[in-house]
Structure formats: structure tokens, C-alpha cells
Amino acid sequence: MIEFVDVNYVYGNDKAVDNVSFKIEKGKFTGIIGHTGSGKSTLIQMMNGLLKPESGTILYDGKDIFEEGYDLRSLKFKVGLVFQYPEYQLFESTVLRDVAYGPINKGLAKEDAVKEAKAAMEIVGINEDKYEKSPFELSGGEKKRVAIAGILAMKPEVLVLDEPAAGLDPETRINLFEMLKRLCTSENITVVVVSHSMEDMAEYAEHIIVMDDGKLIKSGTAREVFSNAEDLENIGLAAPEITYLMCELSKRGIPVDKTIIKTEEAIKCLETLL
């Protein structure tokens, strides 16, 4: 779906993205992890052509997005970008108008835009009684979901989110990730999430890209990436707590599977041994 080939991006003297190559598979949930300043945000802003790399190629569906004649405007609708704290970007007088803004901008008639907006809000779980409210009356989690609906209403093929769960309470955070998982499995939308939460990424992402100082350190399944705690710690990250438990038990000679990264699997494994 999206492919980066030897991509470089430079801010002043800093190589923010340093010769990075990877592929994002269609319909998958991909997580991007890395410490602050490792290049994650720059990376995702290149995915829809918002930033242009210094060198290298970015392909969408096999086509070079920076080749002459490529329709970059329509790519911006296909790859929807949800920035950190998207709730600060709500601006319309009502929730419905805010969500319909994108599809209207895309060129849809008002009626159709409203239809798309309503469909998007149904997906993210914003009920009808919220449509005519001011976005500013909503709770933090609702605002975030409205902002995501605004992007979904443009019918993107890929949804890219930068730290969508920062500042959310556990229940709202879990609901948000469950919703993203549903978008992936039932709406066939490709989801890319940048996150500092190793626990959430282990639970929800199928594929993980690890960034460090602008370089891609690793790209693999969540299990491959997270079961290697030491490599992650060396670059300021960590494995999920549950994986540390499995490693500790294994060290004590108990034959558990050290590569387990999800709580449910761990419980199953612990119970089979008893």
C-alpha cells in the first residue's frame, strides 16, 4: 500500500529521517515506535505528501507520489492524517458541520457530505444527540473521536494517527483502540499509529516499525519486535510489562513462552503449566 525506498528528510543540519525503507501492508494495523525526536512524526507527514523527502521514493499503490503529474491532492484524501491533539483543530459551530467540512472540501454536495459525516460518526460511536452541540462542549475522548470522524468522512484508505491516546483515561483509550481495530478488520482501512505506549502497541498492532535517531532499526511483527526487550531498552523504549514477567519466569526455570506480548496469552500460558 505505502512503500518508502531509501527516504531521507533533513531539518537544517539534522537528519530527521535517515535512509529509511519499509512497506505498509494493506488492511493491517501498523505501529510506529521510537523515543521523542526519533523521526516518527516526520515519517508520517511524508506518507500523504505533506512533507517532501530530500531524496528517496515514496510509493502509494505502486506509484511514486512525487513524480510529475501525480495527483497529490487526491492522495491527501486517501491517506488521512490525524495529528496529536486533534481536538485542538475542531473549529466549526456544531459537531456535524465540523465532521462534514472534510467531504465538502473534497467536493461533495452538502447533502452527500452530511451523509458521509453521519456514517463516520456512527463508526466512531458519536450519537445523534451530539450532532448539533458545539465541539467544545464535548469530553476529551469525544472530541478526539469527532476529529477522527472528520478524517473518516473523507473515506480514506489509510488512517494515520499520531499519539491518538495521549491524555485519555484507560476506558476511553481502550475504546479508541478497539474502534481502530474494528476499522481495520471490518472497514478494511489500513491503520498506522504512532505511540509511546508499548502496552497498547503490543495489544493492537500487527506490524511494528522501530525508529531511532531518524533510522529504521527494525520492522517486523509485534511479537518479533517486543520479545526482544534488550534491543528496545537500548534505544530508550521497553517491552510490555507482561513480556518482562515471562522473561523473569523463564529465568527461574519455568518453561513459559518468552515471546508472549499479550496479557490474555500470558494468562493462558500460566494456567496450562499448573
Added chain:
Amino acid sequence: MPFIKVENLVHKFFERNNEGEIIDEKNALDGVDFQIEAGQFIAILGRNGSGKSTLARHLNCLLFPHEGSIWIDGNEVKEEDDINIWNNRKNIGMVFQNPDNQIIGTTVEEDTAFGPENLEFSTEKIRDRVDNALKMTGMYKKMNVSPNSLSGGQKQRVAIAGTLAMHPKCIVLDEATAMLDPDGRKELISTVHRLNKEEGITIILITHFMNEAVDADRIFVMDNGMVTMMGTPKEVFSRSDEIKNLGLEMPVMMNVAIRLKNDGYEIPVDVFTIEKLADVYEQLYRKHLNGE
């Protein structure tokens, strides 16, 4: 007298129409009662909109009670008592969520000196306080660096240093780890624990991360503008159904222990650390091997 005493605290938010007339009001804090002894480490949990940040702003005198009262260090907070308010702001430092919104100096040192400079201390006294604050937060070596070049965790430690330079008795951290990467969170949490243990500074940590709350002396859980649960981490998290109903989740290790217990295994559930869970599981496992 406890260090902080809050009694029946009510804070209202008013909704106004275009003419500025009040058309609706809502109690963001709806009768909050608690006491905090000097030197304690308190974690405050609760879903978004439950009143945590409003409460924090009251402790720092950024907001004042509509009803009820707050005593800090023996004095009742009164909006018209300027001296008392300044003392409280000095005594209770605040660190907010976004590290980038709290930095004002062009170097780490300058940023840390901002508070004591405003108090018009002598140069030596300022020097002394800044050096100490930066040492306590592990940022002394970065003194001459621009805050912009720091990581999120380092920026938050500079924010703490800025409050430390005022010699506070208490620091309130309002979701100060929300935007940090794993290392940054670890740095910040271990820094506040050290300040609590070694300097005796009272810590009030507002967070959505359960594993940051498990080492607190006491946990307050807020919901709908009230403190609905209060107790040690063991007391609070052992009420796992209520925890979930309040929009929270169980700490990972305790969750595993409870699940094993619910499935019929004999295992204690007040387990918060990996080490402890490994210990109790190992016991179970060895017993099982011995056919017990």
C-alpha cells in the same frame, strides 16, 4: 493539622449565552473532602472530566472555592489574601502535561532561575537555589543547554527544577507524563519519588497510568467531581469491579493475579510488581510439580 485539608470543596462552571448571562451551571467539583499529611505521595486517578485538574488548580490557588474551604500549611485559602496566596503558590509547585508550554528561558539555567529571580533574591542565593534544583533533578550538567534541544522527559525535569528553586513543600504533577516516551516517564517518576523520599516533598501525582499509582502512599479516585475512593493502592485496586466502572483499569500484574485467582488458583492478589508476581507464581508452580 494536616498539610493540606480540603473540606466540602465545590467549584462551578457556568455556561453563558451570547449576552454573557448564566444559562446553566455544573459542579466540576461537587463536595470534595480529604486531608494530606506532609511528606505523603498521593496519586489521583479518574476518567477525563472527573475534576482532577480543577482540583489541582485549587491547590495552587489558580482557582478559588465557590463553596467549602481549603487549608494549606495551616492557613485557610482566601481569594482576597494576597500574601497567603503568594506563599501557597511558592509552597505548591505545579507541573503540567505539555513540556513545551512551560519553558520560558533560553537556557536550562535561566529557565530554572525565573522563579527565584522574581522573588528578588540576591545573586548568590539564586545561584545556590538553581544549582541545587538542577542537581536534584539530574539536569545540572545541562545547565547551559537550550531547553529546545532536550527530550520531553528532560524538559519536564527542568519544569520540576523550576518549581524546586522556589523551595516548595509540595509538587502537583497534572498528567506530567502523558506526552513522554517510556524512558522519559521512568526518569520523571523516579525523580519525583526521590524528591519525596530524600527531600520530604509532598507529591500529588495526577495520572492515567495505573502503574505510576501503585507506589503511592495513598490513591484518590475521582468521579463526577467527587473523591469516590480513597486508600492504599492495595485497598483501591482490590475493588476491581469498581475500578473498571470508574473508567480505570487494573495494574497489569495485579490483573493477572486476579484472573488466576478467579480461575481457582490459590494466589494472593495484592501483587504490583513483576518480581512479586514471579515469586507467587513460582511457588504455585513448584507446588504443582511436587504434586500438591
